[in-house]
Amino acid sequence: MADGMITSAALNILDITGVTKRFSFNGEPIVALEGANLTVRKGEFVCLIGPSGCGKSTLLRMIAGFETPSEGRLSMWGAPVSVPGPDRGMVFQDYGLFPWLSVARNVGFGPAARGRPRAEVEATTKRFVDMVGLTRFADAYPHQLSGGMKQRVAIARVLANEAEVVLMDEPFGALDAMTRENLQRELLEIWERTRLTVLFVTHAIEEAILLADRIVVMSPGPGRIVADERVSLPRPRDPTDPEFNALRRRFSALLGSHH
Amino acid sequence: MPVRGRALGLALAAPLIFLAFWHLSTAGRSFSLIPPPLEVGRQLWDLAFGGVWDDLYSATLPEHALASVGRVYGGFLLAAALALPLGMLIGRVALVRSLLDPTLQLLRPIPVTAWLPLAMIVFGIGPRSAFFLVFLGAFYPILVNTIFGVRSVDGRLFEAAAMLGVSPSAVFWKVVLPAALPSIFTGLRLGLGFAWVVIVVGEMTGVQTGLGAIIMEARQLSRTEIVISGMVVIGLLGFLSDALVQALGRRLLRWSPQHG
Numbered sequence: 410m411a412d413g414m415i416t417s418a419a420l421n422i423l424d425i426t427g428v429t430k431r432f433s434f435n436g437e438p439i440v441a442l443e444g445a446n447l448t449v450r451k452g453e454f455v456c457l458i459g460p461s462g463c464g465k466s467t468l469l470r471m472i473a474g475f476e477t478p479s480e481g482r483l484s485m486w487g488a489p490v491s492v493p494g495p496d497r498g499m500v501f502q503d504y505g506l507f508p509w510l511s512v513a514r515n516v517g518f519g520p521a522a523r524g525r526p527r528a529e530v531e532a533t534t535k536r537f538v539d540m541v542g543l544t545r546f547a548d549a550y551p552h553q554l555s556g557g558m559k560q561r562v563a564i565a566r567v568l569a570n571e572a573e574v575v576l577m578d579e580p581f582g583a584l585d586a587m588t589r590e591n592l593q594r595e596l597l598e599i600w601e602r603t604r605l606t607v608l609f610v611t612h613a614i615e616e617a618i619l620l621a622d623r624i625v626v627m628s629p630g631p632g633r634i635v636a637d638e639r640v641s642l643p644r645p646r647d648p649t650d651p652e653f654n655a656l657r658r659r660f661s662a663l664l665g666s667h668h
Numbered sequence: 669m670p671v672r673g674r675a676l677g678l679a680l681a682a683p684l685i686f687l688a689f690w691h692l693s694t695a696g697r698s699f700s701l702i703p704p705p706l707e708v709g710r711q712l713w714d715l716a717f718g719g720v721w722d723d724l725y726s727a728t729l730p731e732h733a734l735a736s737v738g739r740v741y742g743g744f745l746l747a748a749a750l751a752l753p754l755g756m757l758i759g760r761v762a763l764v765r766s767l768l769d770p771t772l773q774l775l776r777p778i779p780v781t782a783w784l785p786l787a788m789i790v791f792g793i794g795p796r797s798a799f800f801l802v803f804l805g806a807f808y809p810i811l812v813n814t815i816f817g818v819r820s821v822d823g824r825l826f827e828a829a830a831m832l833g834v835s836p837s838a839v840f841w842k843v844v845l846p847a848a849l850p851s852i853f854t855g856l857r858l859g860l861g862f863a864w865v866v867i868v869v870g871e872m873t874g875v876q877t878g879l880g881a882i883i884m885e886a887r888q889l890s891r892t893e894i895v896i897s898g899m900v901v902i903g904l905l906g907f908l909s910d911a912l913v914q915a916l917g918r919r920l921l922r923w924s925p926q927h928g
Contacts, residue, residue: 475827495833505828509846509923519832522842550923570832 422574422606423449423472428481430467440631441467447625447634452604456617457625464632465610469576473499495519498572502579504559506551513538513547515562519570537565540599557588577609593619614660618653619646626663636663703893711893712900725894733901735877736867739795743802744863748856751807755814780805780866788873798870805866806859817851818844850924853917860913864906
């Protein structure tokens, strides 16, 4: 029993304990997130779902180190998270690419900024540009790319930087349906290959069921975690499958009952 | 290539119509205060190479043009050397902004030409006043656009840099400067344009050489064809200098949809 506990604790890459975040908006205090508890194991694909105002993005941004909790503890491998760092890569909905750098230089930005040797930067860049299928566009600038291609660059630059946890804040929300489906499939392929830990924020139930090992359901006013469930459907998952549909109904109900 | 030819044809249409109008309304008149274009052309040739009138002005153009170009680029470079670091400091450091921005904004509405009498007192009658006015004319466009560029960097890019492992001390070089480059560039271009505008006023302060100087001198001698020749040369030099800066910008800012 004791052994089992140590083993499972050692596998917890992220520990979030009693995290509350309060903002002040026009002098009015707003509770964005209240008493959130969450542990994430290495290699897990966790989706955070909930309507706007449920604190899912706030939680993600605190894990990234962009914001600090008002109360509670956030730690990675046991060490408190305080500032942003390359071990936690973020993929933004609006990409956040550097417009003055080519696709290749964007992907190699992290390793280059951290002083890796040139040959290594180039090899890493090539590997991840190839991985996201942008080999032909390595020299293009962000403004020449479609939204889906920009998001591929954003994913590749986080992977190239050896992030252990990939934080994704509604990354496919601004893309058209077909591009979104392609990127979801590619993301799963990459995740299965690299076994990275992924925290994926979305408000789309279907997207969460398609991707996640585990779905954390959140509700607003104040933002809280209201459910945390495993999805054990085998991959690749089929949205037309009756079991998929049953899950869709289940998470719909979970989301609906807390409004 | 045909597209280029068409663009060139269209660009030349307006000047050609203007030249024709100018010619028709001045040529052959026994008494015209404005000389016809052909006469100006002949004067321009004489100014540049001599051999037509062989007077005091013949073949003096290179000397005057060089003097003006030197002042324009000298004043411009000095303005850039001061306005760029100052603009970055004002844009990035709150203390410097509180300290200097109000004063600079208060001085900004004063037209460069209004500084002329004061410049003559401080720097004396001569090329140093002209240099100062050019500097002042180029300074503010560069400063204002640099501040704007440095201050309007998309906040998302700071987050992206931080999560990729850029240290706070490297953020300026890795993010702020490249992101501000299009604005800075616009400032440099405006500043150089303004330097050419101000040079004529600057060279009215009793300097011996320079395009502004011969324009003023020729005006007093009623040599209107020299006045117009000087104007044409300033126009051409300003145009070439802007084309040069733009070419540089297209190289440096290939990534920017507004410039590339």
